Amino acid sequence: MGRIKSKLVKRTSHTLLKEENNFAKDFEKNKELLKGLDTSKKIRNQIAGYIARIKKYQAMQKAKIKKII
Secondary structure (H helix, E strand, O other): OOOOOOHHHHHHHHHHHHHOOOOOOOHHHHHHHOOOOOOOHHHHHHHHHHHHHHHHHHHHHHHHHHHHO
């Protein structure tokens, strides 16, 4: 089982994904993009990891749709 993310991490991640589309499936790239965020290092890393997880899931869903079509 994975760790449970707080509402703050989820809400901030979804807001950032709606505003910007520069994020990737890579945690390190997302971490660099979030350096300007005014939060603690721990929260910033959690947000970067959660965004990476969302992007990977979206890529898997697109691949499944292409496979069906």
